[in-house]
Every structure is written in C-alpha cells, then in structure tokens.
Amino acid sequence: xxxxxxxxxxxxxxxxxxxxxxxxxxxxxxxxxxxxxxxxxxxxxxxxxxxxxxxxxxxxxxxxxxxxxxxxxxxxxxxxxxxxxxxxxxxxxxxxxxxxxxxxxxxxxxxxxxxxxxxxxxxxxxxxxxxxxxxxxxxxxxxxxxxxxxxxxxxxxxxxxxxxxxxxxxxxxxxxxxxxxxxxxxxxxxxxxxxxxxxxxxxxxxxxxxxxxxxxxxxxxxxxxxxxxxxxxxxxxxxxxxxxxxxxxxxxxxxxxxxxxxxxxxxxxxxxxxxxxxxxxxxxxxxxxxxxxxxxxxxxxxxxxxxxxxxxxxxxxxxxxxxxxxxxxxxxxxxxxxxxxxxxxxxxxxxxxxxxxxxxxxxxxxxxxxxxxxxxxxxxxxxxxxxxxxxxxxxxxxxxxxxxxxxxxxxxxxxxxxxxxxxxxxxxxxxxxxxxxxxxxxxxxxxxxxxxxxxxx
Numbered sequence: 267x268x269x270x271x272x273x274x275x276x277x278x279x280x281x282x283x284x285x286x287x288x289x290x291x292x293x294x295x296x297x298x299x300x301x302x303x304x305x306x307x308x309x310x311x312x313x314x315x316x317x318x319x320x321x322x323x324x325x326x327x328x329x330x331x332x333x334x335x336x337x338x339x340x341x342x343x344x345x346x347x348x349x350x351x352x353x354x355x356x357x358x359x360x361x362x363x364x365x366x367x368x369x370x371x372x373x374x375x376x377x378x379x380x381x382x383x384x385x386x387x388x389x390x391x392x393x394x395x396x397x398x399x400x401x402x403x404x405x406x407x408x409x410x411x412x413x414x415x416x417x418x419x420x421x422x423x424x425x426x427x428x429x430x431x432x433x434x435x436x437x438x439x440x441x442x443x444x445x446x447x448x449x450x451x452x453x454x455x456x457x458x459x460x461x462x463x464x465x466x467x468x469x470x471x472x473x474x475x476x477x478x479x480x481x482x483x484x485x486x487x488x489x490x491x492x493x494x495x496x497x498x499x500x501x502x503x504x505x506x507x508x509x510x511x512x513x514x515x516x517x518x519x520x521x522x523x524x525x526x527x528x529x530x531x532x533x534x535x536x537x538x539x540x541x542x543x544x545x546x547x548x549x550x551x552x553x554x555x556x557x558x559x560x561x562x563x564x565x566x567x568x569x570x571x572x573x574x575x576x577x578x579x580x581x582x583x584x585x586x587x588x589x590x591x592x593x594x595x596x597x598x599x600x601x602x603x604x605x606x607x608x609x610x611x612x613x614x615x616x617x618x619x620x621x622x623x624x625x626x627x628x629x630x631x632x633x634x635x636x637x638x639x640x641x642x643x644x645x646x647x648x649x650x651x652x653x654x655x656x657x658x659x660x661x662x663x664x665x666x667x668x669x670x671x672x673x674x675x676x677x678x679x680x681x682x683x684x685x686x687x688x689x690x691x692x693x694x695x696x697x698x699x700x701x702x703x704x705x706x707x708x709x710x711x712x713x714x715x716x717x718x719x720x721x722x723x
Contacts, residue, residue, distance in 0.1 A: 380400070564587060572608070675691055688711045
C-alpha cells in the first residue's frame with residue numbers, strides 16, 4: 267500500500283473592510299502553514315499522473331520520516347533527505363523536501379525544489395497548489411495565479427485553491443474575473459465566511475448590486491446577530507441610493523454592538539438628512555462625549571446643523587464642549603469662536619458676533635476662513651474700512667486668496683469705487699485666468715470709469 271503525502275495547507279483569509287460612506291473592500295492575507303504529514307490511503311484505483319506516491323524502495327525511509335514529522339523534527343527530516351541527490355528521490359519524496367523547506371521559510375530552496383518536481387511530473391496538482399501558495403507569500407501574484415490555475419486545470423477541487431484564485435483575480439484583474447472562482451469555492455464550502463465575503467466584495471465592486479443584496483439578505487437570515495453583515499447592507503444600500511435602508515441597517519448594527527466612531531457619525535448624518543433630528547443630536551452628543559474631542563469632527567457636525575438652520579442646537583453643542591476649551595489648541599479655539607460668531611450673526615446679534623470674531627482672530631490671526639467670514643459680516647454692517655482690511659489679510663492665506671480678492675472687488679463695486687474695483691479685477695484675471703467671466707466685468711467697469719472721467723473733465 268503506497269504512502270502519499272499531504273500538501274502544506276495555506277489558508278487565505280479575506281477580510282472585508284466597510285465604511286458606510288463608500289463601498290470599498292480591502293483584502294488581507296493571513297497565512298497558516300500546517301506541518302507536512304503522511305497519509306496511508308485506501309486503494310483508489312490505478313496510479314494517476316497528477317498524484318505522486320513514494321517508490322517501493324522508499325517505504326522504510328518514509329516510515330522514519332513520518333515519525334520525525336509527527337514529532338515536529340523537520341530539520342532532521344531535511345537532513346535525511348539531503349543525504350540523497352534529488353535525482354535519486356521519487357517525485358513524492360522530492361515534493362516532501364520542498365514542503366519542509368517551505369515550512370522552514372527557506373523559500374528560495376523550496377522554489378527550486380518544487381520546480382525540479384514539476385520538471386519531472388508537470389501535472390502534479392498538489393505541487394502547483396503549494397507553488398501558488400509560496401508565490402502568494404512572496405507577493406508574486408502573477409505566478410501564484412498561474413499555478414493556482416494550473417492546479418485547477420489538472421483537477422484540483424479544493425475550495426482554498428478556488429478562493430485564493432478568486433482573491434488574486436479580484437485584486438489584480440477586477441471583480442468579474444473573481445466571481446466564478448469565489449462561486450466555486452462557496453459551492454465546495456458553502457458555510458465558509460471567507461468565500462462569502464470574497465464573493466460579496468466581487469459582486470459589489472462589479473456593481474451587481476441586486477445580486478450582492480440578495481446574497482447579503484440570505485446571509486442575514488443565517489446570521490442576523492452579526493453586526494458586520496448589517497454594515498455590509500448599509501454600505502450596499504448607500505451604493506444603491508437607499509438612504510433609509512442604509513440607516514436602518516446601521517442602527518441595527520449599533521444595536522448589536524457596533525460602536526465605530528465613523529459609523530456613528532454617518533448614522534447621525536443620515537438622521538439629519540432624513541429629518542430625524544432628535545436621534546441625530548443624540549448620536550452627535552454620544553460621539554463627542556465618548557471620544558477625545560476632535561474639533562474637525564465637531565466642525566463637520568456644526569456645518570451640517572447650519573445647513574438645516576438648526577442654529578440653536580449648534581449653539582447648545584458648542585456650549586457642551588465649552589468646558590474643554592482651555593485644553594484645545596489655539597487653532598481649535600479659533601474655530602470654536604468662529605462658529606459662535608456665525609451663530610450670533612445668523613441670530614441677528616451683531617455685537618456678540620463681532621465679539622466672537624475678534625476672539626477667534628486673537629487665537630489665530632491668520633485663519634483665512636474666519637477672516638473672510640468677518641470681512642463679509644463687517645461689510646454687511648457697513649464697517650467698510652474694517653471689511654477691506656480683513657479681505658487684505660485673508661489674501662495673504664493661499665487657501666482663501668482668490669475668495670478674498672473677489673470679496674474686495676465686490677466691496678469696491680458696492681461702494682462705487684470703480685477705479686479700485688477695476689484694478690482688482692485685472693489683478694484677479696491675471697492671477698486666475700480661468701475666471702474668464704471677469705473679462706466681461708472688466709469691460710463694463712472700464713466703460714463706467716471712462717464715462718466718469720469724461721464727466722469730471
């Protein structure tokens with residue numbers, strides 16, 4: 267009865283990373299190398315070229331090697347195999363030698379030995395599978411794909427091989443090339459979450475949303491307790507433009523324990539969009555209270571509230587974080603006071619608004635956005651000299667330079683200071699030639715200046 271060897275088992279784990287704002291997936295490989303072992307199979311019929319068995323004269327050595335392998339003495343196995351020239355070993359023993367090299371992470375030696383086996387028996391399924399795994403570890407995905415495909419071509423019906431081929435096709439050749447491989451892996455191991463996640467990723471990336479959703483609904487029937495499946499559904503629903511369904515799925519995920527700050531933030535945004543303001547504010551407060559305050563996050567929330575005219579709620583949110591003001595950076599304090607100023611401005615409290623604008627600029631005198639807002643506000647309050655000065659200061663900041671120049675032009679036009687407006691218009695067009703619409707305004711202002719000159723002469 268011949269002795270056959272098992273190949274090294276290399277498990278590929280595909281992890282789906284989901285953010286509910288966009289449907290994106292990241293694949294992570296987690297390789298697990300099992301010890302090579304011998305198997306005593308039952309007689310399965312005539313010898314097939316795609317399998318390799320030890321030669322009769324190697325039975326005694328095979329028995330010794332099996333004992334060593336069972337005791338994890340791989341170095342001793344390698345030493346005994348090294349006593350023979352490769353040509354003296356059967357393909358089975360030579361493949362075992364390659365496997366031992368593989369498990370000892372002697373990848374160059376393993377690669378050379380596997381190739382020697384294939385030069386003698388090019389249709390050995392297990393050697394192609396092992397070579398694919400070796401190339402996968404070395405991040406040579408093209409050669410890994412070639413050998414996985416060969417293993418399947420020569421008769422491999424291993425779910426792992428189909429799944430690994432699906433992973434490589436997904437990352438290297440696009441989603442459509444991966445779907446069939448993942449489907450085959452699932453057909454062989456229908457309960458394996460790795461292949462389920464891989465197929466779901468492939469279907470989603472291929473924008474086959476109904477098929478992906480149908481699969482997801484089936485998975486949710488089997489595992490309704492898994493928050494990650496509900497997050498998948500949320501992401502997919504957003505891709506399909508179904509905000510309400512996405513929100514329901516996120517809320518279900520949170521009910522099951524999902525507490526990622528980004529997902530809480532998205533849930534709050536969706537609640538605001540769908541006019542469920544109380545729940546949105548609850549989530550916003552929860553997010554801010556449970557994490558170290560990050561002013562950019564608070565800034566985004568305040569902007570959302572401002573867009574739907576919830577100024578009172580925005581002001582209350584600022585009051586909630588006011589005790590942390592002294593621990594903020596000066597830039598964050600500037601942002602805090604700038605928001606207070608805009609809220610007071612909208613609520614028609616100009617003195618309070620100016621007070622907070624000044625506090626903001628005391629903290630960060632070069633903050634372009636605050637300078638612009640204060641300049642616009644000052645112009646509306648007919649404080650023209652102050653407005654002009656603020657626009658000039660905002661021009662010194664690259665991010666707000668263009669808007670500041672345009673704001674100053676509008677200020678001069680409103681004041682009927684057409685010569686100054688003309689000078690700034692020409693300057694703006696020279697600096698930003700893409701603002702071609704300014705050419706028409708220049709012609710108009712030039713005509714006005716010419717007429718004024720003629721009248722005064």
